[in-house]
Amino acid sequence: MKPIRQNVKFDKKLLDKNAVKVVSTIHKAGYEVYLVGGCVRDLLLGLNPKDFDVATNAKPEQVHKLFKRSRLIGRRFRLVHVMFSQRNFIEVATFRSGKVQTAKSGVIVRDNCYGSIEDDVIRRDFSINALYYDVFKHQVIDYVGGLNDISSKEIHMIGDPVLRFEQDPVRMIRAIRFQSKLGAKLSNEIHVSILNQAHLLSHVSPARLYEECVKLFHNEYAFKVFEHLEKYGLLKCLFKQTQKNDFIKKALLNTSTRIKQNKPVTPAFLFAVFLWQAQNEQFSMIKKQQKSFYLAMSQASEEVIIAQIQQVSLPKWLTARIKDIWMMQSKLEKNHPKKVKELLDNPRFRMAYDFLLLRSKSTNPELIEVAKFWTKVQN
Ligand code: ATP
Ligand code: MG
Numbered sequence: 001m002k003p004i005r006q007n008v009k010f011d012k013k014l015l016d017k018n019a020v021k022v023v024s025t026i027h028k029a030g031y032e033v034y035l036v037g038g039c040v041r042d043l044l045l046g047l048n049p050k051d052f053d054v055a056t057n058a059k060p061e062q063v064h065k066l067f068k069r070s071r072l073i074g075r076r077f078r079l080v081h082v083m084f085s086q087r088n089f090i091e092v093a094t095f096r097s098g099k100v101q102t103a104k105s106g107v108i109v110r111d112n113c114y115g116s117i118e119d120d121v122i123r124r125d126f127s128i129n130a131l132y133y134d135v136f137k138h139q140v141i142d143y144v145g146g147l148n149d150i151s152s153k154e155i156h157m158i159g160d161p162v163l164r165f166e167q168d169p170v171r172m173i174r175a176i177r178f179q180s181k182l183g184a185k186l187s188n189e190i191h192v193s194i195l196n197q198a199h200l201l202s203h204v205s206p207a208r209l210y211e212e213c214v215k216l217f218h219n220e221y222a223f224k225v226f227e228h229l230e231k232y233g234l235l236k237c238l239f240k241q242t243q244k245n246d247f248i249k250k251a252l253l254n255t256s257t258r259i260k261q262n263k264p265v266t267p268a269f270l271f272a273v274f275l276w277q278a279q280n281e282q283f284s285m286i287k288k289q290q291k292s293f294y295l296a297m298s299q300a301s302e303e304v305i306i307a308q309i310q311q312v313s314l315p316k317w318l319t320a321r322i323k324d325i326w327m328m329q330s331k332l333e334k335n336h337p338k339k340v341k342e343l344l345d346n347p348r349f350r351m352a353y354d355f356l357l358l359r360s361k362s363t364n365p366e367l368i369e370v371a372k373f374w375t376k377v378q379n
Contacts, residue, residue, distance in 0.1 A: 325355050
């Protein structure tokens, strides 16, 4: 396989200093080493990369020896994290071959055979994600037409989408995410196989899907992602209790705006929005037999969350926050004069208020006045 080598000199300011340090150290030790994946894609698109990944022919143990502050991680495949602070690290992966051990279902169970850069290219998902950047020669190395696909904004699978989605169904939601992020077109093969294979997503472990869901919706194009997921029948494999409504749309657009403005976002908020309708329906049913408002609310919340975590697992702290947001809605709606101060002092007030405000602007216009009250009283 002969790659295209394109000279591209990225402005030094755009490259992560720590990533460059890691690459330099590995290079000096005599190994082949590149920046790879999403960071190269994003730099070519003029976007700010979220993280910088490094690929090398050095084995994990050899990389580990080069950096005092590094650790070996991973079970399915071994990686090295070179630590710069507790939260800040650069991930270094050794070139791996596409040879994978699969279970009967086609799902990958082991993926740890080291290989050359040519092998490493083929195990990646899409051509746009399989570009390597040589920091020293200022060259992008492209074996699979990724450069071309970036300029024409097309998403092509490396290999046969039917097989590659079977091996790892998460690639389907990654395709949707990159499609929305780049404003790109899915190749016809990808389009057809997602339509046919969307149901495979139900077999992915809920724990893995939590991370992926956060990535799906915490960005500037969250609503587009939502619409595409729905169109392809993927949404119901993640959130079977969720149906599009104006509240969800407004909340997703609001999340994107907050991200553009560098304001904090929490997954608790969006999950609370996605499940609110289901919670309400469940509550109405339970309330027929249960006199206590509080108990009916708790039970409904619990049941909706239990159904959700069968698809996408949610950490405990997050479900606690979701329940708080829901429980505070009726208190805010009542705005009892004696309770105003107590509610304003509640650490979850801000989230619950934002939730109420979005409801008032979408599915619950009757709440406009009460939302105005809370806007005024907190200033
Ligand atoms: P971003 O960081 O913006 O979410 P990314 O492409 O960098 O996008 P990562 O999850 O950081 O995504 O993965 C890094 C690279 O690893 C990808 O660019 C791709 O080459 C490869 N990769 C990630 N997940 C898969 C997968 N499920 N199947 C095949 N290759 C993958
Ligand atoms: Mg990345």
